[in-house]
Amino acid sequence: MGVPAPALPAPRAELRRPSEADWQAVLDAIGRAASVDLLAHVLPDGDALGSALAFGLALRQRGVEVRVSFGDDPQVVPASLSFLPGQELIVPCAQVPERPELMISFDVADARRLGLLQAKAESARELVVVDHHTSNAGFGTLRLIDPLAPATAVLVDELLRRLGVPLDEQIATCLYAGVASDTGSFRYAATTAATHEFASRLLAAGVRHDAISRRLWDTQSFGYLKVLAAALERAELEPQAAGGRGLVWTWVPWADLLAHGVPPEQIEGLIDTVRKAAEAEVALVLKEDPDGTLRGSSRASGAVDVAAACAALGGGGHAYAAGFTSHQGVPATVAAFRAAIDAQPAPISD
Structure with missing residues (x-):
């Protein structure tokens, strides 16, 4: 079945x-x-x-x-x-x-x-x-x-x-x-x-x-591979987040893009690699702009509405793919996002 x-x-x-x-x-x-x-x-x-x-x-x-x-x-x-x-x-x-x-x-x-x-x-x-x-x-x-x-x-x-x-x-x-x-x-x-x-x-x-x-x-620059490698090295898994469904997150500092000659638009798909972690229902990637602003991209597999979570942070999108902008720095932004997904009601299927 x-x-x-x-x-x-x-x-x-x-x-x-x-x-x-x-x-x-x-x-x-x-x-x-x-x-x-x-x-x-x-x-x-x-x-x-x-x-x-x-x-x-x-x-x-x-x-x-x-x-x-x-x-x-x-x-x-x-x-x-x-x-x-x-x-x-x-x-x-x-x-x-x-x-x-x-x-x-x-x-x-x-x-x-x-x-x-x-x-x-x-x-x-x-x-x-x-x-x-x-x-x-x-x-x-x-x-x-x-x-x-x-x-x-x-x-x-x-x-x-x-x-x-x-x-x-x-x-x-x-x-x-x-x-x-x-x-x-x-x-x-x-x-x-x-x-x-x-x-x-x-x-x-x-x-x-x-x-x-x-x-x-299936086509990326070598510089992107270096940025991806660093982002995956920074990745954190929080199994208890999202009501025990799990959160995986990472971030990309502007310095990494500058060092490897990677334009910001080239890392938009990085979230699709991070979201592959089987232990996490929700994935988050924070991308830093030159002024320190963080652009968050999130994905969910179906049990959490990330659009609602991102809306709580001033953003929005789809239930399974959404984003937001933050000026709080990485730790505070991750904490705010974690709180937003933890506040989601349990799905009927649970």
């Missing part, structure tokens, strides 16, 4: 799946716009940037003036995503209008995740939020937020269907990077039969899934 999958936590009560009226309102806004600005979140991952570029390529096909951007300085596309088509659409933050006609954000759960572009987004005549995070704060003037979608790329695919834009190899490649990234290569609990059907349609459009997988997960 197979092991039953953990039940997905229910979405927040104030979140609902998009209605037909929601879809139509967004389609109408796109139809009115002569130019559209598309935003991914800071330190973009495959779902954020893949979704933005896929939609940008589709709008360009329709003759719409389109810009893609994200609010980092410096603005650097992660090496693992350098294969994504459509990067000629990416512009620096300064080239985004002060008051855009129509702006659409992708995979952004909180306006603060827009970084340097937050003020411009909040000044837009129309701001559409396309997202799937249960922790979404509900910003924007129009919203397509589906907390049951495994990736924002799935919502973009539906938008393209409603716009009548067919999948070509370039658009499908961007969408595949999105859904593969946010499902952990289709391993996470949010993956459903419909997710695999979506992936099948993308493969039929010409996606080279093997090449994409190599770039997303």
